[in-house]
Amino acid sequence: MIGRLIDGRYQVRSLIAKGGMATVYVATDLRLERRVAIKVMHDHLAADERFRERFIREARSAAKITHPNVVNVYDQGDDEVFAYMVMEYIPGITLRDLLHDHHRLTPEQSIDVMDAVLAGLQAAHKLGIVHRDLKPENVLLADDGRIKLSDFGLARAASANTATGQVLLGTIAYLSPELVTKGTADVRSDIYSLGIMLFEMLTGEQPYRGDQPVNIAYRHANETVPAPSEVNASVPHELDELVAWSTERDPELRPADAGVMLEALRRAEAELGQSARPVDPTTVLATASQSDVEDTDPTELALITSQMSSASSPPEFSDGHVEPFRPGDSPTVVGAPVFPETSAAELEPSLPQATSTAEQGASKRRTLGAVIAILVIALVAAAGGIGWWFGLGPGSYNTVPEAVSLTQADAESAITAAGFSVGDVTQEFSLEVAAGTVMDMDPQAGTSLAPETPISLVVSAGPEMLTVPALEGLTLEAAESAITEAGFTYDQATTLRQFSDEEADVVIAATDTTGAPLPSTLAEGQPIRLVASAGILPDVAGETEANATKLIEEAGLVVNVSSREFSASVASGVVIASSTTTDPVVPGDTINISVSKGPAPVVLPNVVGAPIGEAIATLEGLGLTVGHNVPPGIVNDPNPVIKFVVSTQSPAAGVEVPAGSNVTLTATATL
Template identity: 35%
Template structure:
């Protein structure tokens, strides 16, 4: 059974895992079902390729490859791709199922959105596009039908860069990628789509969100496409009152020349965020006094003062994700066409019906081909032979003149048509030649970022360019050995075969911190300069052991790896701290020694006899005043009192002799007669005893008693 065209596979278990619940939508390249992942017990949107496309190996390979790339996108505004597989010839994708509706449905209901709400929606869309652009994926078909709004207010972008192919059963030939109302000028001219093409389409969509209509409209798709190529997008403030900054956003994004637009979705997203921050609270310009213009410019009654969830959340329209995903992205659609509804004719079929009347025009091939059909049948009138002058003759003559006039007019119409076709073909030829010599020979440069040198050169060669190594540079985000930048940048346009210079990453730039302790500041700067470091002196402190001017400490340990321009903070020695010297002369020697030692000096104490200074008192100090440094030596001389002399032994000596000995020794002798009653003068007597005894030490001049009898 061909699942892609069947309306009743409900209940079937695909690939032993996905149980099909209901048909959601059917488009030009696939049919989408709501299904249940029986392994994880969650709803999914199951997109199954049509059988004729699934039989194309090249298409399937591209479809699988791009699906894998999209599955790696991690942005919350991207419809997630969960799984890919094949079951009995049915090639499928399992995607996130969104309960909600498309942004097109929101516009149908509301007409347009207020400026802040429109910018908020655009932020979500550009966040998803930016994630894809960073991964090298171009959406190619940004439009409201591919933007889903969940019932919880979340905005997600669907159909991200998936494989595109033309159905063999299509009634038209399509050469353009994207819907005509949102297609970029370069895509309309048959050139390759780039991130700047997505920026253009997103800018057109933002214009529609703000004004309720697309900027380029016309009776046919040819007219719309030509407007994209030939006409600038007008400022949206011409339709509704808006700040000038919002005009600038739209006009920059929709510039006809790709190089004048934002480089990619990230740049556009940053611009919108900056604009939103700048215009918060800014008053809108006053509308004109014309009542009709004022009514046209009036803010939707439910646009202001609500959150995105409140403004966009609505009734569940089951399977909107399927409806967006099922529509063939490459199918040109009219601005008012919605996604295919279940059971209805596809957009392609509706187009066929619209174009079936004579004289209609259709977009059939790139860059600008038009098919014309015209009913060339005419009415021939026969002139019956009749007598001249008779009434019948006059009537026949009148009929003949009428028929001749009709044939003449028909001939003129055909000549005009042929002339128009000739002029049209000539214009197409001239336009094709101009395109070829102007831009047709130019190709967009591929993205080589994140590739190795070999991979970059191979990819450039596959794209028709020559990649050359332009050196190396440090990068904090790109691994060593991978391309960190190219000149020209990805998406730029060059002649085929031109050179793309790529630069390889050296990885993060890191330097080893040297040993700075013990160096002078000048020496430290000489060591740090080649390593892209700076040395800053934070403090200078006294240090008893390190001489002045030398570094004591550094904020980062030696040997540590640091980034470029890292600052190392150091502390520098001021040398030993000067200490004031206090004079302790005339004060207690013990006090002097303790105080000087506590101040940090080394005290050298000496003692000296003094007849004048009491024992224990400082006689002198050296140095006695000024300042010194810790551990400097200070000498103090402490009095030990008068000089002590040993008392000589004079016992047994005659009194006169004993007195002489004592006087010579420095004592004052005092003779004491033990028995004065006997009347002896005692001079010839011998000394029997002495006080103090011999050997004792007494100050000079002390009295020594000698006893005799």
């Protein structure tokens, strides 16, 4: 991604941080010639409509808020397969970094940070937007002293307060009791999170800890947050009360919104004798130069130091994923952040002292000698920092080589050749990346790191082998659901249909794309082809030719009269039998039918001169009827006294007549 031009406008320069949902880069807006931060959604998540909607919701929620203490959103769009969001670039560190390095803040410094955060959050609450993920990772401390609230990834309208399916998407340490127990959130849920954050700034630790997230969630829902002064005796009573009010388990008992809490904070500040707020309420991290010291009344000087520091605490994205900051990921020279006060004896060359504008009121009462002493210490610390920078720090770092798309063996060789070590190697299934190929690495290529730093790799294990579900006997609709739920793909256009003993649209077989039977397991995402019944072949024997033709054609088949035959048992024009021409039979195939012509014709034999009884028996045996003028008793008498012999017959012998025709005989008596 480094060096890529996104949407023809944003030139990606370097990596800031990577989360489970997106990666943030420093980029240059070529159109407006300014530096921006661009948040790019991971392409495998961009295909998921649920994640894409959440990402777009973050951009829209943040874009609605215009306030100096909220990170501005400039643009949002799509570039090929991924979605992105363009934001204001804030060089500096996070509040989490500050707490990680200095454990806790003074009450004055905590008030300054909370004042700025509440001011920005108040603007969101006025628009009916609930942040839902307030924590130190989402509070940015800029080089120039500004404080910005970021990451509205879980933000929602206050009216849409149900967190269905996402109850614990926020960081568990800051979740309100109602989110844990009911899955609902409103502006007072944000107030609870800020109360926990204020407790952490004052004490250096979170009020609840546990081995499992569920234990922490249980304590949020069932315990009262202790007073910060129980952990840090220097916390004043006024701030104890503010923490207690904002962390009431019952939302109705908390401040109604950020504006109400901001008023309470400023009243507490006044009671504590704080100095007037700065002219620009968005800035609490002020800086000054040596010339400022020389030109300013010593009684009005603030303590000034500078710190060479790189971010050392892992920022956490709204989806809970933690990705460490590393040297080179973001600007490392930060001017006068709000650090806890330290004595001269505690100062070390690599960790210079710092103050905030909240301490300027107190510094006005200090003497010029004290200011000069602190400046000398700062210079010594800076000199030590420079030595560390080029000796052991980022000045001596190597650049991580690109390992993605290499085989595991080649990637490990490249890493060790660059002076690093190979860290954890994990495998993940992938449909796109060949087995044994590196899919991802941590830290990313191009990062500057100390020699021997371990580089972790994610190697593709290829597609996952999944169990093929039983499909025969299911309807097509049920089979399609079973295929997709099992992790395979199905295209209706590939379905084959053939006539069978099953009703139409019942699966009679499943194959791969070549037509071969399916094995018991198949690679994830592989296509499955179904063979479905086209219905039962119509039985047309005994139907008239016209009706048989209609039934066959309605089934999608073609009729062919293959023969017309005489039949003594089947009436003329009726189908004697049908037969198929293919196996299996599919729509469009031909069905042969045989149609009866009725009984076959009879050629009359010559019975003239035969006894009348014998002649009658012969003709009737051929399916003919016989008429005669001889008394029946004479005909049926086997030993008549007077014998009658046929003298003539009509029709005459040799004539062809239809079966069942009548033949008339004339007989003459004889002795």
